[in-house]
Amino acid sequence: MTTAASDLLPATRNALALLLLAMADDEFVIGFSDSEWTGIAPMLEEDVAMSSMAQDELGHAQALYRLLADVVEDGRDADAIAFDRPPEAYFHARLLDHPRGDWAQTITRRFLYDTADSARLEALSESSFEPLREIVAKIRREERYHVMHMTTWFERLARGSDSRPRLLDALDRIGPDAGTVLAPLPSALALEMAGIVPARFGGLAAAWRTSLQPTFQRLNLPPLPVTPAPDRARADHSDSFRWLHGEFTSVRGLDRSATW
């Protein structure tokens, strides 16, 4: 059990920083992207729900960036890490590079992301790095609501006559990138050796795909395609992400002392 980053070997510390950056950027980007529905979601309850989930994700990102700042100790605080990087330095999964699209694409992406993220969090609840384990224990209690809500919506859209073709289109567009959230990180081995992730972490993507099969079969949906180039899972960000980056850095660009 490790309680302070300063007790970790430098290589382990770098590996941990990469894991935290991936998780924080994932939550940050999906949180900002989905917050675009505030005020324009198809119905009032869903406007509130999507905004609430987006706010949850930004809170999780903030907590993870703060932990990352403690681990990296390079003088940057959470805000500097979150807002002061060029678009190509963000390390989120390519699934989150897609624009929010229509409601079906947003729901499809959230369903894929939330189920993958909850598999990741569940595994990290066994982490040997105590500060991470503590944050994960808290975040999991909130993400449970996201998975429940997204599962309901995913099934609803898959069964609706107007919505089903839209959901199938969304799966065509973003399905190939679904596996990017759980694609192994370059630092996977160092993380496993230090017990920061459990041994089964490398097999999470496969386990997650298997866990989705009953839902996809029941809804008569095509199986998720294999993710091409998993080693590029968090690179080659899209133009739509570059646009989003311009949006979420605009306030910081005007006033560096602005707070979240």
Place this chain on the structure above:
Amino acid sequence: MVSAMHPFALGLVPAPDPTEARARTILARVHDPEIPTVSIVDLGLVHDVRVTRDHITVELLPTFVGCPALDVIRSTVADALAVLGRPIDVEFTFAVPWTTERLTPRGRDGLKAAGIAPPADAGNVRCPYCDSGQVAMDSAFGPTLCRSLFYCRDCRQPFEQFKTV
């Protein structure tokens, strides 16, 4: 009154600083900014209060990680404790997760008084106005991160429930 043979008097155990008891009494009067009927102590937010001769540290547990009220709570706590005349640190910690079980019975009553149903397992939620169990969840997500939306079929009143986490 501490007797001469008491461990405090013998110097075996440091006597508790009376300021700590005062600090806790003050904290019991600090209310959640959005729920004026519930103190942060009854909400279960207070994880630790440490008082030294020249410093006070208060550790609080966030109900939700992204709760935007945290900064307001932090400054309200610091302002309330300022009368003690020592430098104050108010920190948030994830050392233990805040859960629904941390609400005290008085905290649950305070929620009801504010028109918010206390956390309960699905199926056991009761209307905070008429105590009916004939209620339906409209949405798991409400106007703040910690609340869901319900409707009472008996008194036909929409109400909020504190999410079970």
